[in-house]
Amino acid sequence: MSGGGCSIVWFRRDLRVEDNPALTAAVRAGAVVAVFIWAPEEEGHYYPGRVSRWWLKQSLAHLDSSLRSLGAYLVTKRSTNTISTLLDVVKATGASQLFFNHLYDPLSLIRDHRAKEVLSAQGIGVRSYNADLLYEPWDVKDVDGNPFTTFAGFWERCLSMPCDPEAPLLPPKRIISGDASRCPSDTLVFEDELEKGSNALLARAWSPGWSNADKALTTFINGPLIEYSKNRRKADSATTSFLSPHLHFGEVSVRKVFHLVRMKQVLWANEGNEVGEESVNLFLKSIGLREYSRYMSFNHPYSHERPLLGHLKFFPWVVEEGYFKAWRQGRTGYPLVDAGMRELWATGWLHDRIRVVVSSFFVKVLQLPWRWGMKYFWDTLLDADLESDALGWQYISGTLPDSREFDRIDNPQLEGYKFDPYGEYVRRWLPELSRLPTEWIHHPWNAPESVLQAAGIELGSNYPLPIVGLDAAKARLEEALSEMWQQEAASRAVIENGTEEGLGDSSESIPIAFPQDIAMEDEDLEPARMNAHTIRCFEDQMVPSMTSSVRLEDDHSLNSMNIRSTAEDGRAEVPTDLNLNQEPTRDANRRVQPTAPMNARLPYTAGIGLRSGAEDSTAESFSSSDSRRERDGGVVPVWSPPSSSYGEQFVVDENGIGTSSSFLQGHQQTHQIINWRRLSQTG
DNA sequence: AACATATTTGG
């Protein structure tokens, strides 16, 4: 690389000094300027929520003080355009190199690629590294060289890769600071006065920052880990690792987690402690799911907003904001669900099991569009993580090959006695039920009047009756599903007839937008009423997305890299469908929605998704065997469509998830698979 | 106590 100037380390979600390959490489190269750029408008709808921003603020302060003790400090920049700000920083510091670690969400895949292009064009050396995963997504493939389509296969492969994940790097002993005197920091504002008050209590329960992450890891490994297999089903036990927010911001490296946990496992295995060994396997599986979420995001960069199995696109969602509100407020009448939602609102945290309960209730019982729920999680979770959350909701929604079946409704009453057998969790979060005996705690609607009276409960008044009955939900779900298959078949027939004009128009003309404002602080507690006949809506496009708001003819302006925001909420749009330009028939008809609330466009999509087959080697070059090179600073990961012809591309991306026949064979959901397969043959 | 049958669960 060009010599002379200093190096920029661009921190993002890798807020640590230990095992940070970009930092280590930059330190090795000479003087370093560390930068963090805050450009939340670029995240569009996925502008970080209140508690997430609180965490980020603390974590950055922590990182800054660590850097100071090593001889440098963190330059912070407020920006509406990350790439031009990067350029400014480079110019102001006279840097000749840029180092950063990979991210895999759709926005970053595009932005980072663009950053590399732009800076390289200015003669800056750009190097990027894997700091977030055990293995880069392009290195994990099945025997045929295709990406896995189920978690089990993926994780099995990860655990049997020829090389173990890299050993963690030590923190640098000392950093020679580059000259940033002409590059003043901006003050970053992460919370307003109102939010400050709401956030005040968070610090009691959580300590952001990489060294605290390290402590949390040690505490977990030496404590709850061994019992993990036993306790992981308890709703309110403190037996989880509580690492997820630390991991989200990269305060601790998964590779370090992996190695330390593995060491414990070996130890326990030698002692013949089978419970401990099993616990480690289960814990590592949840680490694996995090890996898998990045893997899916890389291979299917629209998976946060479109179901991976195509038929779900025809599901008639219930668009009923009253239900949505009742769910958010924890007033559905199902105690376990309500307790979970109140905990989430109060603390920004939910046990994994309870996340499954509330989201499954959301999708299966209320039949609300899953992306509403995902967005609410995004806004409220302390560990909100686009890739993980998208994977979770897709799993719940039955839109992955290895999802739960869509038609299976979990019974919150039974789950209640499973995860919270004594009702302690419910009583903690639903004080109005605190005097109800355990026998009725998870189904107060069955309790005798005398019992309710003794407990001071008046159903429908100080605690709601079930917002939707389970059998009604079941019937409604079956109806909706048969409608879905009908629509799907109709659409298939249209495709097969070759009369594509108007495709989807009849059934998909009403995209589902986000409810305008998810204002949570000041909601009245009016219980939502059960609606005899609900409005249903096809298409789960909650956010009128890139897919809908970008039109092909706009491409020429993409180079401007300006963020354009809407009057509505002042946020730019998330880049989503990287394949936009490859889906002529579908998308042209589909979601162009001029009146959509969000019309702002992604600033930088140029290049991606438009590449010719020849240029397309990027993906290939990652996939090549020299994965080691990444550590030493090689390529920037860039998503590009799997090479291959157009038609195949369309089908794969439209209907899910890879076409590997290993997935088709032996998969049980024959109905779906047959449809899916036939769809893919029509591409 | 061994064995068939029902129910739950699974990423």
Next chain:
DNA sequence: CAAATATGT
């Protein structure tokens, strides 16, 4: 659907 667990004879 298939494996694991629970229930029943």
